[in-house]
Structure formats: structure tokens, C-alpha cells
Amino acid sequence: MTATIDTPAAELGRARLRKEDAKLITGQTNWTDNIKLTGMLHLAFLRSPYAHAKITRVDVSGALSQPGVIAAFSGADFAGEQGSLPCAWPVTPDIVIPPHPPMAVDEVRYVGEAVAVVVARDRYAAADALASIDVDYEPLPPVLDIRTALDEDSPKVHDAGNKSYEWVFANGDVDAAFRDAPVVLERNYRQQRLIPCAMEPRAVVAQWIGDEVTLWSATQIPHVLRFALSAFFGIPEQNVRVIAPDVGGGFGSKLQVTAEEVLAVLIGRKVGKPVKWNESRTEGNQTVHHGRDQWQRIKIAADTDGRIRGLEVDLLADMGAYLMLVTPGVPLLGAFMFPAIYKMDAYSFKCTGVFTTKMPTDAYRGAGRPEATFAIERIMDELADSLGIEPLELRERNWIKHEEFPYTTICGLTYDSGNYEAATAKAKVLFDYDGLREEQRLRNERGDKVRLGIGISTFTEMCGLAPSRVLGSLSYGAGGWESASIRMLPTGKVEVVTGSSAHGQGHETAWSQIVADQLGVPFEDIRVLHGDTQVSPKGMDTYGSRSLAVGGIALVGACDKVVAKAKIIAAAMLEASEDDLEFSAGRFSVKGDPEASKSIQEVALATFAAHALPDGVEPSLDSDATYDPDNFSFPHGTHLCATEVDTETGFVKIRSYVAVDDVGVVVNPLIVEGQVHGGIAQGIAQALYEEGVYDDAGNLLTTTLADYLVPSAADLPSYKTERTETPASNRLGVKGVGEAGTIASTPAVVNAIVDALRPFGVRDVTMPCTPERVWRAIQAVQSSEQSGGAA
Amino acid sequence: MTHITVTVDGVKYADQVEPRLLLVHYLREVVGKTGTPVGCDTSNCGACTVLMDGQSVKSCSVLAVQADGSDVTTIEGLANGELHPVQRAFHEEHALQCGYCTPGMIMAATDLLRDNPHPTEEEIRDGLEGNLCRCTGYENIVRAVKRAAEAGVAQ
Numbered sequence: 001m002t003a004t005i006d007t008p009a010a011e012l013g014r015a016r017l018r019k020e021d022a023k024l025i026t027g028q029t030n031w032t033d034n035i036k037l038t039g040m041l042h043l044a045f046l047r048s049p050y051a052h053a054k055i056t057r058v059d060v061s062g063a064l065s066q067p068g069v070i071a072a073f074s075g076a077d078f079a080g081e082q083g084s085l086p087c088a089w090p091v092t093p094d095i096v097i098p099p100h101p102p103m104a105v106d107e108v109r110y111v112g113e114a115v116a117v118v119v120a121r122d123r124y125a126a127a128d129a130l131a132s133i134d135v136d137y138e139p140l141p142p143v144l145d146i147r148t149a150l151d152e153d154s155p156k157v158h159d160a161g162n163k164s165y166e167w168v169f170a171n172g173d174v175d176a177a178f179r180d181a182p183v184v185l186e187r188n189y190r191q192q193r194l195i196p197c198a199m200e201p202r203a204v205v206a207q208w209i210g211d212e213v214t215l216w217s218a219t220q221i222p223h224v225l226r227f228a229l230s231a232f233f234g235i236p237e238q239n240v241r242v243i244a245p246d247v248g249g250g251f252g253s254k255l256q257v258t259a260e261e262v263l264a265v266l267i268g269r270k271v272g273k274p275v276k277w278n279e280s281r282t283e284g285n286q287t288v289h290h291g292r293d294q295w296q297r298i299k300i301a302a303d304t305d306g307r308i309r310g311l312e313v314d315l316l317a318d319m320g321a322y323l324m325l326v327t328p329g330v331p332l333l334g335a336f337m338f339p340a341i342y343k344m345d346a347y348s349f350k351c352t353g354v355f356t357t358k359m360p361t362d363a364y365r366g367a368g369r370p371e372a373t374f375a376i377e378r379i380m381d382e383l384a385d386s387l388g389i390e391p392l393e394l395r396e397r398n399w400i401k402h403e404e405f406p407y408t409t410i411c412g413l414t415y416d417s418g419n420y421e422a423a424t425a426k427a428k429v430l431f432d433y434d435g436l437r438e439e440q441r442l443r444n445e446r447g448d449k450v451r452l453g454i455g456i457s458t459f460t461e462m463c464g465l466a467p468s469r470v471l472g473s474l475s476y477g478a479g480g481w482e483s484a485s486i487r488m489l490p491t492g493k494v495e496v497v498t499g500s501s502a503h504g505q506g507h508e509t510a511w512s513q514i515v516a517d518q519l520g521v522p523f524e525d526i527r528v529l530h531g532d533t534q535v536s537p538k539g540m541d542t543y544g545s546r547s548l549a550v551g552g553i554a555l556v557g558a559c560d561k562v563v564a565k566a567k568i569i570a571a572a573m574l575e576a577s578e579d580d581l582e583f584s585a586g587r588f589s590v591k592g593d594p595e596a597s598k599s600i601q602e603v604a605l606a607t608f609a610a611h612a613l614p615d616g617v618e619p620s621l622d623s624d625a626t627y628d629p630d631n632f633s634f635p636h637g638t639h640l641c642a643t644e645v646d647t648e649t650g651f652v653k654i655r656s657y658v659a660v661d662d663v664g665v666v667v668n669p670l671i672v673e674g675q676v677h678g679g680i681a682q683g684i685a686q687a688l689y690e691e692g693v694y695d696d697a698g699n700l701l702t703t704t705l706a707d708y709l710v711p712s713a714a715d716l717p718s719y720k721t722e723r724t725e726t727p728a729s730n731r732l733g734v735k736g737v738g739e740a741g742t743i744a745s746t747p748a749v750v751n752a753i754v755d756a757l758r759p760f761g762v763r764d765v766t767m768p769c770t771p772e773r774v775w776r777a778i779q780a781v782q783s784s785e786q787s788g789g790a791a
Numbered sequence: 792m793t794h795i796t797v798t799v800d801g802v803k804y805a806d807q808v809e810p811r812l813l814l815v816h817y818l819r820e821v822v823g824k825t826g827t828p829v830g831c832d833t834s835n836c837g838a839c840t841v842l843m844d845g846q847s848v849k850s851c852s853v854l855a856v857q858a859d860g861s862d863v864t865t866i867e868g869l870a871n872g873e874l875h876p877v878q879r880a881f882h883e884e885h886a887l888q889c890g891y892c893t894p895g896m897i898m899a900a901t902d903l904l905r906d907n908p909h910p911t912e913e914e915i916r917d918g919l920e921g922n923l924c925r926c927t928g929y930e931n932i933v934r935a936v937k938r939a940a941e942a943g944v945a946q
Contacts, residue, residue, distance in 0.1 A: 017882055024890030025878040025897065027826015027866035034825035124809070199830050199838060199891040199925050248828070248891030249925050281831035504889030504926050670885045674927060678888065681928030705835035705923065713916040713929035741928075 011513035015670040018509045030245040032203035032218045033278045043277040044126035046116040048108035051142035051357040051698020062132035068125030074116045075105035088477035089329035095165040098158040100322040102259035109321035112286030142698035146316045146354040157355040164353035172346030177310025181301035191371045193293040193692035200248020203278040206268035212239045220254040221541040226533045228257040244531040247503035252363035255543045282703040291364020293318035298375045306394045310346035320360030334368030336411040340376045342398040347410040366739045369461045377747035415634045417726040427638040427660040453756025455641040457748035463736040464549030464633035481628035482551035483538040484558040488621035490608035492601025494526045499539015500551035501531040506671040518559035520586020545736030554627035561623035566603045572614045633728045633735040637661035639744040643752040650775030654717040662724045665733035679741020687749035795859040800868025808855045815839040817855035826867040837922030840895035841865045847902035866894035877939045886935035888926035
């Protein structure tokens with residue numbers, strides 16, 4: 001089924017400049033950190049300098065005598081009310097979910113965990129007074145390596161041990177697939193720990209008035225947060241309002257119920273004044289949840305012609321010290337993506353979630369799917385190499401052909417649409433694939449110092465999170481629907497309320513385009529409201545590339561309801577039968593009599609006046625709709641990367657990068673292209689630059705942007721992007737684009753580096769592929785060849 | 792406390808400040824210029840970039856007392872009745888998403904184009920190395936600076 005749109009598609013597909021920009025380019029923004037309330041006090045947290053320690057004494061009295069200090073608290077002061085930060089995804093019945101107090105009371109389990117707080121009249125005074133708090137610790141041994149954390153003699157993070165869960169999935173006869181397979185390859189890949197680094201640090205303001213609290217937070221999930229504050233911290237839901245003002249990026253890192261949010265609410269109640277906390281970058285790197293951090297063992301069985309028989313995946317996933325909102329579920333989002341676009345007879349997956357004394361991991365752009373895509377696309381290149389088959393050819397022999405859609409994969413997912421042939425063909429032309437292969441051959445023949453490598457990533461992903469029933473079957477604690485409301489104002493202008501709270505995605509523009517088409521009102525006449533639970537009472541918020549594929553469809557449903565109501569009133573106004581009316585471009589007209597018509601704006605005004613409504617018709621055109629998808633959406637594409645690798649220095653330069661993405665029908669190509677660019681950059685960052693590093697004592701070494709290398713414009717290439725379009729099976733035909741670039745690009749870059757170094761015998765470089773690591777990978781092969789006497 | 796006089800976006804302010812007060816906190820919390828955000832503690836991200844006597848500075852790395860007697864332009868003072876060409880170019884090229892880095896990026900780009908009115912792509916990328924963006928992958932930022940250069944920002 002493809003998109004069915006009754007009104008002319010004047011806006012869909014149009015590269016509208018964004019409505020959001022006007023305030024952002026002039027500094028007229030409302031970041032949480034801008035909020036100032038009368039009497040507002042500032043919080044500063046004292047944080048654990050130990051990765052693991054007993055807290056034997058906390059004395060905050062010294063802070064109380066410091067200038068400007070109003071109060072100071074330790075974890076014990078919240079013991080009766082702070083409960084435990086929630087984990088919404090208990091992936092197995094026997095999962096270990098340790099208590100996670102927002103402020104540590106007896107024991108700290110990662111560097112940066114909050115142990116005390118100062119409340120002062122300004123942020124400088126609050127920070128100064130931290131030095132006057134005494135904490136006695138009894139250090140305990142840290143647990144830092146998930147590969148040894150399950151050994152019997154390993155120190156324990158929690159009394160229950162270091163294993164949180166083991167989750168398995170299998171389909172087909174895996175033993176049979178591997179038995180007698182002519183080719184079996186096994187590889188181990190490292191998904192390093194990443195730090196999300198949204199440009200806006202977190203910030204929180206909490207204000208109590210009577211028994212009602214308003215929490216402003218730089219969050220992606222105001223609705224989930226409101227629910228959590230009520231369900232887990234005992235504040236009646238009707239008394240909680242959460243506002244996400246302008247939010248400066250998330251990438252999953254603000255998909256969280258954080259200690260600081262909960263504590264700000266509790267502290268605000270204790271001190272009876274509004275309180276504010278804003279994080280420093282160092283605090284952020286230490287205490288905003290991290291991403292990735294897996295060891296992957298992947299094993300593939302194939303025939304000599306390259307046909308995949310089976311795939312086996314065994315993951316160790318670092319949970320960090322606690323399970324946060326969706327920590328244990330992130331690897332599961334990857335579980336279904338290792339088979340990717342390929343057909344096979346059998347598949348098995350196992351993931352073991354392991355505790356360490358580090359910051360918890362959780363969703364970070366792509367969440368599970370980049371990890372899976374990396375492993376499968378890396379091993380496809382290895383398989384191609386070992387069979388002597390051209391790597392694109394190997395992929396084509398295995399991928400689902402365009403005529404085979406809808407196709408149910410070995411994981412049981414039904415991919416509704418796609419055309420891998422078309423995306424790949426387009427990418428090859430744009431990239432000059434054959435030309436670059438020829439150049440590579442010549443440079444290898446010449447023995448150039450700087451080698452050319454070509455990396456391929458023919459990826460897909462599952463997004464549009466998510467069908468509620470599927471989430472339920474995976475033990476997720478909530479649904480995946482989204483809501484939208486339309487308010488038809490008397491003057492014919494429109495307010496659109498969405499439950500999907502944007503933080504850079506451009507909802508205000510894209511949603512206006514959709515509504516303009518559906519209702520036939522001018523783009524400029526539409527205002528989109530979001531991010532405040534009092535304005536937008538229902539929603540599941542923004543993550544997992546879900547806003548358009550779920551929230552956008554809810555929006556179309558809400559528009560339908562407006563048109564249906566308006567039609568009844570228009571029929572009365574025109575003294576015609578409803579059946580004789582047609583609605584097009586914002587006008588109801590009598591079939592065969594185009595002169596007899598009323599605009600939707602005229603109907604809105606007549607509804608407001610309500611002087612002549614038909615009997616039983618409510619004087620309102622407003623509508624409310626929710627949409628729960630019956631499937632995920634499956635964007636796909638072919639990304640090609642050419643790297644030049646200096647074999648003497650290990651320096652990698654990306655010479656060209658081509659991305660052809662199929663994200664279904666496009667509402668706004670400008671926004672889509674921007675999402676692809678940013679996604680690619682984040683994936684390249686994992687491949688080449690970024691790694692969250694802890695030392696042997698469990699101290700985070702990459703606490704600043706000087707140590708944690710978020711790439712600049714000078715570190716990244718220009719990207720060539722194009723699209724193919726196979727519509728998804730929802731009413732708009734849309735799939736989602738927020739994570740595609742990040743999922744696709746990491747393996748494309750690393751495949752290109754390894755491809756450049758294959759003549760040297762290099763078969764892998766561990767990410768991030770820094771010059772040193774690339775250089776060492778070459779040296780390691782050469783020295784082993786020398787010692788082994790190889791040619 | 793130290794007495795300082797600073798002109799910010801064309802308005803002269805006289806204040807008593809702690810000598811340790813950062814310029815960015817002076818701008819945001821004393822003067823109320825919240826258009827200039829803070830993104831890091833180490834002058835790596837550039838979100839807080841403003842023009843001080845015409846030169847771009849990271850206002851988290853300048854003390855308010857160092858700005859005494861200076862003329863500071865923030866993102867809020869860049870438009871002069873109509874959008875500055877760099878602001879317009881950022882809008883037209885979709886060079887921002889969440890917009891948090893945007894004020895600093897625009898100010899840095901403005902300074903870059905004053906120094907080098909017709910930069911190559913490489914010069915733009917190198918010139919903006921001190922400003923980080925997590926959303927755009929920089930592609931459209933580079934396009935925006937090129938567009939602003941073509942519009943003749945620098946004259």
C-alpha cells in the first residue's frame with residue numbers, strides 16, 4: 001500500500017525553510033539554562049571521585065556556613081523519598097535490576113555519582129561550597145572489563161553479582177547451517193564506549209507552588225518524565241507539569257529520567273523555593289548516559305558461492321553500574337538487525353548484560369542498530385575477501401530482491417518495502433565505484449605509500465518505534481503510539497499539538513507541511529506546539545526515528561477528523577447533502593457546482609459562532625488522534641566511502657563519501673538531507689575519533705571536549721547524498737531518517753580503511769581508527785609475518 | 792568587586808562584578824543576553840563565541856573584567872534591522888538543527904569572513920575548527936558560509 005492523500009500534495013516534498021530558525025539564528029531562544037525565577041536557588045552536586053567505594057560518612061555542615069549557601073544535603077537526607085531511578089525495560093523475567101538511588105547513600109559505583117548537594121543563591125556560591133563537604137570513603141575494587149567481570153574471582157558491582165541478564169533469540173536450525181558449511185568465519189569486534197555530547201548540557205529548573213510542581217528540563221521525553229515522576233516518586237500525576245523548552249540536541253542522551261531531575265524536584269520541595277541546576281561539560285561527560293560499549297562475537301556460515309547459511313551472534317554488553325531507563329533493551333534493538341538485508345536459513349543471538357563500575361550505558365543515536373550493522377557489514381567484507389568475491393556482488397547475492405517485498409526475515413520482522421538494487425546502483429554511479437576500484441588497483445600495483453580503500457555499507461534499520469504489541473512482547477514498560485491534536489481557531493488559523501517533542505528535528509516545519517496539505521490551509525497559518533505536558537498532554541516523545549512515522553500518521557488521523565466534522569457543517573451551510581460534497585485544497589464544494597463552496601476557514605468561523613449548526617453537532621472542529629503502528633519502518637540505503645590511508649603515519653583521510661538513502665516518502669528534503677549529514681558525521685566520529693576512556697582505577701579520562709574528540713568541520717569530509725524512494729506501508733509512506741546516517745556510516749569508514757590495508761594483510765582495525773591504531777595494525781601484521789617467515 | 796563598563800550590542804552597561812566572573816556569565820546573567828549559550832568548560836566548543844572589539848572570542852574564556860571598556864557584539868546584536876547576511880545564509884542553507892551551536896557558529900563565521908572575504912571550502916573548515924556542531928555534520932554550515940561570502944558580507 002502506498003500513500004493515499006486526498007488533497008493536492010502541494011507541501012509534501014517541498015524544501016521549506018524552517019520555521020524554527022528565526023529565533024535560533026537571532027538568539028531569541030528559551031533554553032532551560034535561560035530560565036530565571038524569583039527567589040530561584042542554584043544546585044551544585046558533589047560527585048564521587050571513586051569508581052567504587054563504601055560511603056562511611058558525609059558531613060555537609062561545613063558547606064552551610066559558606067556565603068550564599070541556603071542548604072546542603074547528602075543521600076541519607078533523601079533516603080525516605082528518593083526511591084530508585086526507573087528501568088522501563090526488564091528484558092527477561094530474571095533480570096537483575098539493582099536499586100539506583102538518585103543520590104548515593106551507602107555506596108558509590110561510578111566516578112561522578114552524586115553524593116551530596118549544595119543549595120545556594122548563585123551558581124558560583126554553590127560550586128564554591130562543595131569544597132567544604134567532608135565525605136569518607138572506603139574504596140572497593142572497581143570492575144572495568146566486561147570480559148572478566150563474570151569470572152568467579154571478579155569483584156562485584158552489586159551483591160547480586162555482575163550479570164544483569166542473558167537474552168537469547170534463535171530461528172532456524174543453526175547447527176545444521178554451520179555443520180559442513182564450506183566457509184565459516186568468526187570475528188570479534190569492539191564497539192567502544194561513546195559519549196553522546198549533545199551541544200546543550202543538561203539543565204533543570206523545578207518550581208513547587210503548593211502541591212503542584214513544574215519541571216523544566218532539557219529532555220527529549222517530557223511525557224515519559226511526567227509519568228515517571230508520578231509513578232516512581234509518588235507525586236500525583238495531575239500535579240506534575242513537565243516542560244521541555246528549546247532543547248539543544250539529544251541523540252538519545254536526553255531520553256532518560258535522570259538523578260538530577262528527580263533530585264531537583266525533591267530539593268525544591270524541601271527548600272520551598274525554585275531550584276535550578278545546570279551541568280558543566282565535565283559533569284556531563286561523566287554522568288550523562290554513555291552509548292555502545294559491547295564486545296561482539298559474530299560467526300557466519302556460507303556456501304562457496306557466498307550464499308549465507310547461518311549467522312551466530314554473541315554479545316557482551318556493558319550496562320555500567322545501574323540499569324537506567326532503557327539500558328538493557330538497547331542491545332535487543334540490535335538483535336533483529338544483525339541479519340540486516342540478507343536472507344539466510346538460521347540465526348541465533350545471545351546477549352549478556354554485565355555490570356561495571358562505570359557510567360550506565362543507554363540509548364545513543366541508533367541504539368543497538370549501529371552496533372549490529374557494523375558487525376554484519378564488517379564480516380560481509382571479510383567473507384567477500386575470503387571467498388574472492390567482489391564485496392558488492394556478495395551482498396547482492398544475499399540481499400532481499402526488490403520483487404520479494406514484503407519479506408519476513410529470519411528474525412520474524414516483515415520488511416514492507418525496499419529496493420537495495422536501486423540504491424546501490426545509484427550510489428555506484430555517484431561514487432564512480434568502478435573508477436575508484438581501478439585507481440585502487442593501480443595504486444596497489446605501484447606500492448603507493450598512501451593507499452586507497454573503498455568501504456561499503458548496504459544497511460537497513462528498524463525504526464518508527466514502535467508497535468505497542470511488539471514492545472509488550474519484548475517486555476518494554478510502555479507503548480509506542482503517538483498523539484496529535486488539531487485546534488481549528490475561529491479565524492481559520494490552526495494550532496497543531498504533537499506528543500513528539502522536538503529538539504532540532506524540525507517538527508514545526510514538517511508538521512506544518514503535512515497539515516497544510518491535509519487541511520488545505522496555508523503553511524504560514526499553522527503553529528505547532530509541543531514539549532509541555534500542559535499544552536500537549538499525551539505523547540511518547542522523540543527517539544528511535546519515530547516522530548514522523550508514528551506521530552506524523554497520528555497527525556493525518558487528526559486532520560481526517562477535522563475534515564469529517566467540518567464536512568457536516570459545510571453541508572448545512574451549503575444546504576447540500578454531505579455525500580454531495582467533496583473536499584479539496586481547503587474547500588468543500590458541491591460536486592458539479594464548483595460555485596457552491598465553503599472554505600475550511602469559513603466553516604471554522606461558522607462553527608465558532610455556532611448559530612446554525614445542525615442538530616447534535618458540537619460547536620468544535622478540534623480533534624485528537626493517536627496512532628499505534630502495526631509494524632516498524634525499515635529505511636535502507638547504500639553508503640560508500642573512499643579513504644586514503646597513509647601507511648607510514650596511519651593517518652586516514654576520507655576522500656569521498658556517498659550516501660543514497662531510502663527513507664520512503666520525504667516531507668521536507670532539506671530536513672532529510674540535514675539529518676543524513678549529521679548522522680553520517682556521528683558515525684564517522686565513532687569510526688575515527690571518539691572513545692570514552694576509563695583508566696585502571698575507573699576514572700573517566702575523556703571528561704572534556706579536549707579529550708573526547710567530537711569532530712570539527714576540519715575533521716570531516718563533504719558528503720554527496722541522494723535518495724531512492726520506496727514508500728512505507730503507512731498513510732504517508734514515510735520511514736524515518738534520524739538514525740540512518742549514523743547506523744550506516746561507521747562500517748563504511750572502517751571497511752574502507754581495512755580495504756586499503758588488505759594488501760598488507762590487515763584484517764581489522766579497532767575503533768576509533770586513530771593514526772596510532774592504524775599504524776600499529778600494519779606493524780603487527782608485518783612483524784608477525786617477519787617472525788613467521790611469511791612471504 | 793570590580794567596576795566595569797562594557798558596551799553590549801550597542802548599549803553601555805556599568806556593573807560591579809566579581810573579578811572571577813566569566814564574560815559569558817556576565818552577558819547571560821547580568822546583562823540578560825541569553826542568546827549566547829555555554830556548551831563546555833574548556834573553550835573547545837565555541838558555542839559562546841561573541842565579537843569583542845570586532846574580534847571573535849570565546850566568552851567562557853574571557854573574564855568580564857577583561858572586557859572592561861570593550862564593545863561586545865552578541866548574536867542578539869548582529870542583525871541590524873534585518874538579518875545579517877550570515878544569519879540569513881544559515882537559514883537558507885539549513886545550517887542549523889537544534890541551534891545550540893548556532894550563535895557561536897554565526898559569530899565565528901562572521902569573523903572568519905571579515906578576515907577572509909572569499910574563503911575556500913578548506914579555509915572555511917579550518918576557520919571554524921574551534922566551533923563544534925553535533926547536528927549538521929557541518930556540510931550545510933560550510934555551504935552557508937560560502938553563500939554569505941558570495942553575498943559579500945565583508946564589504
